Amino acid sequence: MSDFLVEIGTEELPPNSLQKLGDALQQNLIVGLKKANLTFTSSYNYVTPRRLAVLITDLASKQPERIIERRGPALQAAFDKEGKPTKATLGFADSCGAAVSDLDELTTEKGSWLFYKQKQTGEKTVNLIPEIVKQALKKLPIPRMMRWGAGDNEFIRPVHWLVLMYGNKVIKAELFGRKADRYSYGHRFHHPEKIAITKPADYVELLYKEGFVVASFEKRKYLIVEQIKKINKNTILKEDLLNEVTSLVEWPVVLLGSFKAHFLRLPQEVLITSLQKHQKCFSVADDNNKLLSHFIAVSNIKSKKPKQVITGNERVINARLTDAEFFYNNDLKQPLEDNLERLKKVIFQVKLGTMYEKTQRVAKLAEYIAARINTDVKDASRAAQLSKTDLVTEMVGEFPELQGIMGCYYAKANKEPKAVAIALQEQYMPRFSGDSLPASKIGQALAIADRLDTLVGIFAINQLPTGDKDPFGLRRAALGILRIIIEKKLELNLADLVEQAIENYLQDLHEAWHSDPKPIMEFFFDRLQYWYLEQGITPQIFAAVLARKPTAPLDFAKRIQAVTKFQKLAEAEALASANKRVSNILKKAPKDISAAIDSKLLIEPEEQELAKQMAIKDKQIRSLYKAKEYTKVLTELAELKQPIDNFFDKVMVMADDKKIQNNRLALLTKLRELFLHVADISLL
């Protein structure tokens, strides 16, 4: 048993895939080792801009011994009359790599055969490693391979060295035209020289002490955070930026710089985005979360003159912010409203027209929604008209992720109503799964209208999401609509909304239009199911409610809630199976039975009692159902358990007398209807 180390030394790797590459290389190696029956204790990966490495501890030195057993030709076909081995026998012996004299006989109750049994000693680990490493590298998730020089080698970036060690020995191998050796290299500038790895376990420490390289990603990240916190505890530590800078350095040295204070008049989001996106720098805030005119940069060297590094960064950042300020001032020169005309030149989708046309449809839809959720129709309409006007501003051209946010700032500057400005920002919420929802009614109306218009349009041109491809984000859009309606308790009916959205396209496009709302509704129900399952609602509960196809999401949600509570009642299980039984009986029953129950034909006391109780419940739940008090409806109905049980115990539904039979079927039909109000309980 010894430790094993592989390190691929490369030119600077893409930062955003670094962690994924390290994890994948480790996983692939583990898979390869396991497949080869090589045991080990633990594994670690190390990734820096210039290396991918994996350390495996206590790796077995060879595969375990294996017993190989093979059955050959039947004994009667094994030798000819003269006792000489037949062709089949010779072939078998040959394939075993053995002489005929080495073969045994195997006899079972089914017959006798030639038999070969051999102990195969395991292959040595050092002989297996090169192929295992090669396969592990081949399966790395590399979005774009590259070639370099005159060779045919392909990798993420050119490869410069290869360390492959088992214990203190180098494993003989060649990959990417590099012979494996024990030599790694340190930091590009602080220690460009060779570092001899004495044994795998020393790797991390040698790189750290001699090489100015912190090999572990997590360790580097920790060091960066520690240094940042020491400088300023209010630094805005965005995780994605932190991972990116950790991927860009081998020896992190954190520096504090400042930009010209007058840039603080720019929207905070602009400052943060510009610092992060262009310069990979962190923003710094005061105790009240207001930005300061500082930034934090993470450099890769212990500079002889840190001040010079800071000044350099400051110069670039001031130039960048000058650009941003230039965009901001230019954008402020014309009101957002004036940009509407320019949207006539921006394509929404080739077959669905321009952004301007989309805006007009969204406005109609937003007005429709606003009227139904009791909010200001004029504001909703205005917000929709302006909703995409920031897309053609210079700032959003530079930073697309600021869409909506800039719209909000510019609308405020244009003295648009506050509700309109807020809606411009809120229209994109929720931006991701679990994100917060628009808080304002106008924002909600706009967010729903915008997504619905896209959804209906893309469905009509048949560009539906497939597998993991959802280029228009339709799944997210559908779920966003549902979440807003349900969580914000909006009284909206999706079927009506979809119809309205389709209507808008029909008026707009004056051509044959595939306008079937059915698949769209199914798509919504599909998303809804996915969402509910995630929250722990069982598929049965969902199916029970879905059977009723409630097209108002809020109503759907109330039913889900009611059925969930119902299922916890003691009576639930019995009632579910009773409903199933009723449903089965009715399925087989003739379709032409009269719906009316004739009380004179109710003979048995149990059916009389059931009919009586049902009549009482029918009255009780009618107003409850109207008020959507679904939980109460089901609680009331649960009280029918005893009369139903008694009925099935004592009463024969399919009585010989057709009249009585029909009357009982009518009774059950009525019973089924009672329960079906809220959900199909039989599906539980």
Added chain:
Amino acid sequence: MSNKIKTFQELIFALQQYWADQGCVVVQPLDLEVGAGTFHPASFLRAIGPKPWNAAYVQPCRRPTDGRYGNNPNRTQYYYQFQVVLKPSPDEIQDLYLDSLRMIGIDPLTDDIRFVEDNWESPTLGAWGLGWEVWQNGMEITQFTYFQQVGGLECKPVTGEITYGLERIAMYLQGVDSMFDLVWTNGPFGAITYGDVFHQNEVEMSTYNFEKANINALLEQFSFYETECQRLVAENLPLPAYEMVLKASHTFNLLDARGAISVTERQRYILRVRTLAKAVAEAYYASQVEK
């Protein structure tokens, strides 16, 4: 910092000498309008085909939409690149580059030099490559690219391309905040600045690019260069055909700056230039492997 390089022209001389010493053919700028050093036949065409090639040169670049009437200290519609191409890209190409920085007075143990992923793609040339922008204390001073495809053809062997932003490096070396304040050279009548040489050109050319260029004539020219290019490819004259690609490309850039091309049309124009570039690349490739 080295005290040797004080002026803009000394920086150019130093880089030329350095790369000449590494075995590069020092060619002169292309005498046609181009948007980047990559368009020079010494890069674009020489990257095609099997023959090795090392070259270095200064290339004036014209990007009409980047004009700011001489008001922006960092952005102009006309500026210089120093371009190096090494085919096949040598193993030690990054070190050669870093040594060139040391030679002009940039010490990577003082300044934070970083290779930050930046993959390059030229939609008009049908070309792409992988590489980095090189940062010095957060400022991009160089583009570094391994060509993978040019004119739609696989690069075999691969050309390594190093593109220095001369003005930016000089601004750092001279410690000035505006490129117009760069000292070009110290003449008998005192310092000649970049502004002395080019400021008027920035103002007038910005005016021309954004306001005065004749749109209708340019549209006609674009079509002419396009058909001319196709004709020349058919006559198996890839080099003159390539000049037509460059002229078409620059004409497109001017139309773009004039705002004469809508968002949707833009894609179509780019596609038209790429189609030409591909045809030329294929014709040139054929000429290289036949000989």
